[in-house]
Amino acid sequence: MPWKRPTLNTPFHIDWDWWREHENNYRFYLYEQLCDACRERFAIDEDTQAVDWIDPDTAEVTEDADAWLICLLKYCADDPNYITSDLPLAAAIFRVFLTNGNKPLTPAQLHERLPWRDERTILRVIGGRKVHYGIRPVMD
Amino acid sequence: MIRRKTQDIDYWIHEYEVDEADHEFIYDLLAESNTPIDTEDLALAVIRRRGEEEEHFLRNELAQANIYDPGDAYEVGDVIYFPAFNFHKGQVTAVRPGNNPEHGEFDVITVALEGEKKPRAFAARLQTPHKLNRDGEVDLLSDANLLAPQDILAMAGDALLSKFEQHLTANEDYFVRAGSAWLTTDQLLPVNIGHLNIAEALIEMEGAPVTTEKLLEQVDLEPDMPQSIRIFSLDMALQHDDRFVRVDLGGKSGWYLRRLMPEAAVSIPDVLRYEPVPYDRSLLNVELLQVEYELQDEWSDTPEPEEDGEQPQSAVYTLIYPHYVAGTMPLTPTIRRMLPVAKDGVTAITLIDGRWGNKIAGWVVHEGRYIAGLGDWYKEHKLPVGARILFQPTQNPNEFLIDFKPQRAKRHWVRLALVQGRKLAFQAQQKAINVDVDDQVLLSVGDSAAIDDLREMVELEGYSVADLVAMIMPELVRMSPQSTAHVKSLYSAINLVRRLPPGPIFAALVQMPGAVDTGSGFWSL
Numbered sequence: 001m002p003w004k005r006p007t008l009n010t011p012f013h014i015d016w017d018w019w020r021e022h023e024n025n026y027r028f029y030l031y032e033q034l035c036d037a038c039r040e041r042f043a044i045d046e047d048t049q050a051v052d053w054i055d056p057d058t059a060e061v062t063e064d065a066d067a068w069l070i071c072l073l074k075y076c077a078d079d080p081n082y083i084t085s086d087l088p089l090a091a092a093i094f095r096v097f098l099t100n101g102n103k104p105l106t107p108a109q110l111h112e113r114l115p116w117r118d119e120r121t122i123l124r125v126i127g128g129r130k131v132h133y134g135i136r137p138v139m140d
Numbered sequence: 141m142i143r144r145k146t147q148d149i150d151y152w153i154h155e156y157e158v159d160e161a162d163h164e165f166i167y168d169l170l171a172e173s174n175t176p177i178d179t180e181d182l183a184l185a186v187i188r189r190r191g192e193e194e195e196h197f198l199r200n201e202l203a204q205a206n207i208y209d210p211g212d213a214y215e216v217g218d219v220i221y222f223p224a225f226n227f228h229k230g231q232v233t234a235v236r237p238g239n240n241p242e243h244g245e246f247d248v249i250t251v252a253l254e255g256e257k258k259p260r261a262f263a264a265r266l267q268t269p270h271k272l273n274r275d276g277e278v279d280l281l282s283d284a285n286l287l288a289p290q291d292i293l294a295m296a297g298d299a300l301l302s303k304f305e306q307h308l309t310a311n312e313d314y315f316v317r318a319g320s321a322w323l324t325t326d327q328l329l330p331v332n333i334g335h336l337n338i339a340e341a342l343i344e345m346e347g348a349p350v351t352t353e354k355l356l357e358q359v360d361l362e363p364d365m366p367q368s369i370r371i372f373s374l375d376m377a378l379q380h381d382d383r384f385v386r387v388d389l390g391g392k393s394g395w396y397l398r399r400l401m402p403e404a405a406v407s408i409p410d411v412l413r414y415e416p417v418p419y420d421r422s423l424l425n426v427e428l429l430q431v432e433y434e435l436q437d438e439w440s441d442t443p444e445p446e447e448d449g450e451q452p453q454s455a456v457y458t459l460i461y462p463h464y465v466a467g468t469m470p471l472t473p474t475i476r477r478m479l480p481v482a483k484d485g486v487t488a489i490t491l492i493d494g495r496w497g498n499k500i501a502g503w504v505v506h507e508g509r510y511i512a513g514l515g516d517w518y519k520e521h522k523l524p525v526g527a528r529i530l531f532q533p534t535q536n537p538n539e540f541l542i543d544f545k546p547q548r549a550k551r552h553w554v555r556l557a558l559v560q561g562r563k564l565a566f567q568a569q570q571k572a573i574n575v576d577v578d579d580q581v582l583l584s585v586g587d588s589a590a591i592d593d594l595r596e597m598v599e600l601e602g603y604s605v606a607d608l609v610a611m612i613m614p615e616l617v618r619m620s621p622q623s624t625a626h627v628k629s630l631y632s633a634i635n636l637v638r639r640l641p642p643g644p645i646f647a648a649l650v651q652m653p654g655a656v657d658t659g660s661g662f663w664s665l
Contacts, residue, residue, distance in 0.1 A: 051240040052240050
């Protein structure tokens with residue numbers, strides 16, 4: 001399919017197929033995105049991709065859960081310093097998608113979550129030919 | 141710690157219903173108390189009872205139950221109670237080793253919870269600390285952070301109170317209400333027509349509202365019974381007799397006679413009824429907003445003045461035709477702050493005529509946003525529409541001074557409103573006026589019956605605000621040598637035929653084709 005230049009209204013998301021095709025160590029990138037508390041909790045070499053996750057309130061077990069993803073959604077997302085202007089823009093956008101359950105967002109919507117960068121800059125970073133962190137336009 | 145249903149505000153707001161047991165409990169409570177109890181106290185008693193009942197149940201259950209602790213080991217067939225799931229009971233159907241390097245060696249038990257189709261999995265023999273570890277704790281029910289019934293009611297608020305109100309009102313064979321308090325029907329004392337006739341005579345003799353306590357001094361109603369039941373029973377009987385009207389006496393409740401009250405105190409006159417009109421407020425420029433503020437209309441959408449805790453010293457209102465004919469004065473935002481707060485009902489106050497010192501009975505009709513009882517006062521002092529009137533608190537909290545500024549008689553050009561065919565027309569008429577007036581609001585009426593008919597026609601034919609502005613504005617402009625009319629004059633004139641605050645009138649004027657703002661509140665066409 002020919003490449004088509006995305007616009008400010010093009011929705012983007014993390015394309016996990018892209019990760020499968022281009023990066024076989026996406027879990028390393030995922031680990032990099034964990035907050036400090038979660039990184040302390042897990043070692044990078046631990047097999048945490050399909051564990052029995054224990055709910056901290058009820059002790060109910062979620063079977064075959066990815067511990068890092070759960071940590072990202074349940075803990076890192078609540079950390080007010082998880083997404084800051086100090087992060088490289090592509091990493092910040094990647095974290096936005098990780099914490100919102102990979103719900104598609106346009107550069108304009110991403111700007112609402114990353115107000116320190118304007119929507120055109122966001123589009124320039126994720127809308128170019130080079131793909132960062134698997135962030136790509138949502139295909140119809 | 142155990143989660144209790146009765147500690148969950150959501151439960152009280154969304155799930156709770158007054159059941160048969162609560163109904164009986166309320167009935168017994170009222171019957172045994174021998175005194176009326178208000179809805180809030182009944183609700184508190186039910187919340188307390190439900191809480192105690194739950195605690196009793198939990199203590200009994202817990203005494204014999206196997207309470208889930210993730211640190212304990214379980215076997216297939218074990219029956220466990222789950223504190224985090226509202227003490228649901230479940231049976232272990234499988235046990236397998238758990239897999240999570242974070243927690244080391246532990247078990248995962250599969251549990252079939254009562255009432256659930258899908259089994260759930262829980263951690264067991266867990267070595268790492270968990271919130272649900274009891275660590276030898278015996279009394280699962282002790283909790284210093286439990287919400288008191290008062291806290292629960294404060295948080296659940298009106299949503300919960302209305303459940304009780306609805307239930308009690310729907311069961312009128314069992315419960316009766318007077319004001320905010322309830323009693324059982326069996327406790328009501330019989331009040332006969334003779335009692336009520338005595339009450340009527342007593343109120344007439346007093347010439348002012350009388351409290352139920354005072355009425356009871358003369359009405360011989362089973363003196364051996366508790367006073368609160370006697371008051372309640374008489375209140376109930378008075379409430380159901382059309383001759384009497386309950387009025388607020390500045391915090392205390394009293395009774396007065398409907399026939400002695402001005403009509404506007406008993407029901408809102410048509411001329412004062414305002415049906416809110418949607419309009420685009422952004423059309424009003426600063427000047428129009430300023431005029432709107434000056435007019436202090438009781439139905440204006442102007443923001444409430446900031447509460448600084450201090451009562452205003454005085455307020456001035458400009459008399460408009462609807463209040464003139466109804467014998468009322470508006471509860472402007474400033475005047476409202478001087479009076480007892482209430483959403484509805486009638487509060488009795490005393491107005492002191494600032495000229496002659498007479499006392500006048502005033503009736504604050506909260507819902508209608510006016511005070512009734514001024515019809516004679518307006519006539520005695522020959523006050524015209526447009527007169528500026530002062531309202532001031534006195535040292536007595538229930539008495540207010542009402543006054544105007546007299547002036548040496550001066551001849552004013554007054555707009556005389558006439559009905560010509562199906563529309564309103566105006567003539568300039570010279571009149572001697574001896575009080576302070578707002579010249580732009582000032583007007584007089586030739587034939588008030590014709591104005592009434594025109595008002596009825598405007599209502600029946602569904603004239604919009606724009607229609608009224610289109611009918612009246614050209615007539616006002618025509619009688620001015622400058623061919624302009626002031627927005628206050630338009631407001632005053634439109635209120636002859638329909639009660640409207642300035643906002644929607646001004647917005648319609650701004651949108652009227654050909655209307656031009658010529659400055660200082662004057663507009664031309």
